[in-house]
Amino acid sequence: xxxxxxxxxxxxxxxxxxxxxGLIRPxxxxxxGLSLRPSIAWSQRGAKGERQWTIDGPQLNALExxxxxxxxxxxxxxxxxxxxxxxxxxxxxxxxLELQELIIAGLKEAGAVDxxxxxxxxxxxxxxxxxxxxxxxxxxQGLRYRALGLGFIANDRLQFLLYYAPEEYYFDRYLGEVxxxxxxxxxxx
Amino acid sequence: xxxxxxxxxxxxxxxxxxxxxxxxxxxxxxxxxDASTDEAGLWAQMVKVEQTLAHSPAxxxxxxxxxxxxxxxxxxxxxxxxxLRIYLMREPFFNAAMYPNGVMIVWTxxxxxxxxxxxxxxxxxxxxxxxRHRDTLARWRRIKRTESILAGLSVAGGAFGAGLVxxxxxxxxxxxxxxxGRDLERRADDYGLxxxxxxxxxxxxxxxxxxxxxxxxxxxxxxxxxxIFGTHPATEERATELTQxxxxxxxxxxxxxxYQQRIAPSRAQWLDDELGRRHYIQSEVxxxxxxxxxxxxxxxxxxxxxxxxxxxxxxxxxxxxxxYDAVLTDPNASPNAYRQRAQVRTKLGDRSGASRDxxxxxxxxxxxxxxxxxxxxxEQLESGx
Numbered sequence: 387x388x389x390x391x392x393x394x395x396x397x398x399x400x401x402x403x404x405x406x407x408g409l410i411r412p413x414x415x416x417x418x419g420l421s422l423r424p425s426i427a428w429s430q431r432g433a434k435g436e437r438q439w440t441i442d443g444p445q446l447n448a449l450e451x452x453x454x455x456x457x458x459x460x461x462x463x464x465x466x467x468x469x470x471x472x473x474x475x476x477x478x479x480x481x482x483l484e485l486q487e488l489i490i491a492g493l494k495e496a497g498a499v500d501x502x503x504x505x506x507x508x509x510x511x512x513x514x515x516x517x518x519x520x521x522x523x524x525x526x527q528g529l530r531y532r533a534l535g536l537g538f539i540a541n542d543r544l545q546f547l548l549y550y551a552p553e554e555y556y557f558d559r560y561l562g563e564v565x566x567x568x569x570x571x572x573x574x575x
Numbered sequence: 576x577x578x579x580x581x582x583x584x585x586x587x588x589x590x591x592x593x594x595x596x597x598x599x600x601x602x603x604x605x606x607x608x609d610a611s612t613d614e615a616g617l618w619a620q621m622v623k624v625e626q627t628l629a630h631s632p633a634x635x636x637x638x639x640x641x642x643x644x645x646x647x648x649x650x651x652x653x654x655x656x657x658x659l660r661i662y663l664m665r666e667p668f669f670n671a672a673m674y675p676n677g678v679m680i681v682w683t684x685x686x687x688x689x690x691x692x693x694x695x696x697x698x699x700x701x702x703x704x705x706x707r708h709r710d711t712l713a714r715w716r717r718i719k720r721t722e723s724i725l726a727g728l729s730v731a732g733g734a735f736g737a738g739l740v741x742x743x744x745x746x747x748x749x750x751x752x753x754x755x756g757r758d759l760e761r762r763a764d765d766y767g768l769x770x771x772x773x774x775x776x777x778x779x780x781x782x783x784x785x786x787x788x789x790x791x792x793x794x795x796x797x798x799x800x801x802x803i804f805g806t807h808p809a810t811e812e813r814a815t816e817l818t819q820x821x822x823x824x825x826x827x828x829x830x831x832x833x834y835q836q837r838i839a840p841s842r843a844q845w846l847d848d849e850l851g852r853r854h855y856i857q858s859e860v861x862x863x864x865x866x867x868x869x870x871x872x873x874x875x876x877x878x879x880x881x882x883x884x885x886x887x888x889x890x891x892x893x894x895x896x897x898x899y900d901a902v903l904t905d906p907n908a909s910p911n912a913y914r915q916r917a918q919v920r921t922k923l924g925d926r927s928g929a930s931r932d933x934x935x936x937x938x939x940x941x942x943x944x945x946x947x948x949x950x951x952x953x954e955q956l957e958s959g960x
Contacts, residue, residue, distance in 0.1 A: 474853050482948045483918060487885075494851055499632040506945040517948065524632040 407431040410439060418453040420545065421572040426563055447551040447560055449567075455544040462492040478542040482506065482517045485537060489519065489546070498523040498531075511538045512572045522553070532557040536568045545573065598709040603654045614675070614712050621676040628662045628680065635663040635683060635841075643837050644681060644699075647692055651700045651770045655707065667848035669788060673702040675711040686838055687845040688787065688861065690868065692830030693780035697767045700774075704766035710759045764813070768820060777829040782818030787864060789814040794856045835870045843909070846878035855886045873905035877912055884919055895919045910939035914949070921956065930956040 410428040414421065418434050428439040428449070439449040455461055457478040474491055477484075486506050493501040501523035509518040516538030524530050533550035549564040551557040598614075607615040628634060635641075641663055649656035658677040666682040673679050679702050689695045705711065764781070772778055789811055838845075849858050862879045865871060880898030883891040899916035902908045917932035933953050937946060 481918065481921070481952070483914070483945060483952075486945065491851055491853070503944050505947075507947040508951045526631070526633075528630055528632045 416574065417451055419540075419574055420451065420453060420547075421570075421574050422567060423570045424563070424567055426560075441560060442556070446556050448549070449564065450546075450548045450550075452544070452546045452548075455546070457542060460492070461488055461544065461546060462496050476544050478539065482508070485517065485544070486519060489535065489537075489548075490521070493521070493523060497526055499526065499528075500524060509536060509538075509568075511536070514538045514540055514573060518568070521550075530554070534561070534564060534568070536571060538573070540573045547571065597713045600707050601658075601709050604658060613716070614709075617712060617715060618676050621674050621678060624674065625660070625662075625676070625678050628664070628678070631664070633665050635665050637663070637841065640837060640841065644695075647696055648679070648699045648703070650774045651696045651776075652703050653770075653773075655703060658706065659703070665844075665848065667845065667852050669791075671698050671702050673705040673711070675706070675709060677706055679706075683841070683845050683848065687842070687849060688791075689784065689834070690787075690831065691777070691780065692834040693771065693776035693828065694784040695834060696774060696776045697771050697781040697784065700767035700770035701763045702767075703770065704763035705759070707766070708759070708762065710763070714759065764817065768817070768824075772824055772827065775827045777827045778821040778824035779818070779826075780821070780829060782814065782821045785814040785817050790864070791857050791860050794860055796854065796856055839870070843874045843877075846874060850878060850881055850885065853885075855882055858882055873902050873908040876905075877902045877909055880912070881915065884915055892919050892922055896923060910936055913939065914943075917952075921952075926956045926959075 408430060410424055410430050412425050412427060414423050416422075417437055426441070428441055430437055430439050432438050432451075435452065435454050437451040438444060439451065441447050450462075452461060455476045458475050460474065461476055474488065474495060476488060480488065483506075486503055490501045490503060501521055503519060503521055505518075505520040507518050509516045516536060519533075519535040519537070521533040521535065522530065523533070530553045531550050532553040533548055535546060535548040537544060537546040539545075547568065549560075551560070607618055609615060641661060644661045644663060645656075645659070648659050648661060652659060659679055660677055661679045661681060663681050663683065663686075667684040667687070668682055669685050669688050670682045671680060671685055679699070681698075685698065686695070689698070768778065768781060771780065792810075846862075849861065852858065859879075859882060862875060862882060865875045866879065876898060880895050880902055883895035883898060896916065896919050899912050899919065902912045903916070913932045913936040917929040917936065920926075920929035920932060930953050933949050933956070937943060937949060943949065
């Protein structure tokens with residue numbers, strides 16, 4: 387086997403180890419330092435730091451799980467986290483109002499139309515202080531979405547979960563599951 | 576002369592010779608009559624595009640403002656008025672575009688930057704030129720022709736073993752395409768200026784507009800993607816030429832007051848969208864220009880304070896604090912200024928001032944969606960945590 391081919395296969399193996407597409411079964415599970423306890427099965431795709439869970443497909447319901455966002459990195463755009471974007475970056479000393487701004491700006495940049503915060507409240511994630519945010523936005527075709535987010539900073543890094551679904555029927559359909567999931571989120575340092 | 580250079584030059588000349596005849600100007604109320612033509616196909620595509628635009632959530636549903644845009648475009652377009660349909664889209668960039676079927680898109684970032692009706696009329700006249708001269712069709716045909724010739728060049732270059740011929744031909748081909756695009760823009764500027772003058776508007780408007788755009792373009796951070804221009808960037812040449820030509824023409828109306836009255840209710844939202852681009856160096860140039868205008872108000876001063884707070888570079892927090900102070904002397908200032916100043920005061924170590932500002936904000940906006948978080952912040956500030 388040539389040296390180049392060996393390196394290629396090694397890189398491929400490492401990448402496969404990072405990404406984990408497949409089924410998340412009900413029961414306790416670990417996702418990039420977070421302990422979660424879904425009560426129904428979700429499909430997962432993505433890689434460490436940015437996972438997407440869904441039940442009926444991401445257009446109908448999605449739970450995005452962003453973890454380990456460092457000072458100076460993007461929240462949503464995993465692929466460009468280290469590239470320049472004046473302002474739209476997480477800072478470890480941000481207060482909850484600034485995090486709300488960052489999330490709304492990030493959603494806009496990701497293509498959400500007119501994202502609006504409906505409620506921003508303090509939240510506890512185990513012993514850690516966090517926040518809970520409720521949002522509304524539309525996609526480019528005008529379909530209205532609702533979203534529920536849970537975030538906290540641990541070790542100067544932002545962890546953020548965002549559930550979103552079309553506000554008609556789909557958002558409420560799994561809201562109970564997401565509320566239970568959020569209530570049970572724990573950070574395993 | 577080197578054989579490759581001769582070949583490349585010959586092929587480049589061939590490209591130019593095959594440029595084709597541009598379409599004749601569209602008469603009033605024009606529609607392609609032959610459904611089998613490429614133009615009819617293009618129009619059919621545009622019907623779908625227009626449906627998407629009409630139902631896009633980015634479309635601004637402000638009947639008064641759309642009606643105003645139509646009125647100005649009709650003053651400029653005269654006979655062609657009935658052919659035009661305008662869609663105002665909420666996008667914070669300086670852009671307007673004309674489709675071959677008379678659909679015109681105007682972005683809110685353009686309206687934020689335009690200072691008076693004469694400047695708007697020039698932009699609309701410029702776009703009208705693209706419609707009247709069927710420029711979309713001309714460019715589309717040109718692109719198709721260039722690409723097929725370049726594909727031929729690539730095959731020929733390979734067959735002759737002269738890779739450089741293909742490269743040189745391609746460079747010439749694309750350069751010719753871009754030059755053609757610039758020619759169409761120059762003609763549209765000429766036409767816009769001519770229409771502006773015929774409608775009795777101030778001919779200095781285009782020069783003033785493009786000089787202002789050039790100021791913003793000069794400071795653009797090329798590593799950031801969010802430059803303000805949706806299509807072609809401003810150039811110093813364009814600003815200079817339009818300024819000179821405007822000075823040679825008899826004066827006209829700017830209709831500044833009427834324009835400013837029309838956009839005033841939307842300015843706060845457009846400024847917020849502008850800051851959302853996160854290209855602060857350009858936004859700072861724009862905001863400082865807007866603040867020099869007679870219409871400058873608390874809304875624009877608030878946007879500048881927000882820019883400093885969000886950018887948070889050296890000295891920005893102090894600048895933001897001073898700017899919020901100035902905003903809050905105006906009784907019409909947004910109560911959000913208290914909440915934002917509270918954040919800045921916290922960072923500057925003024926905890927009691929921050930707590931007072933948060934409390935003041937909650938009194939002004941009792942049903943604020945972030946009330947629980949602000950109440951927690953007040954508690955932390957007052958308890959010294």
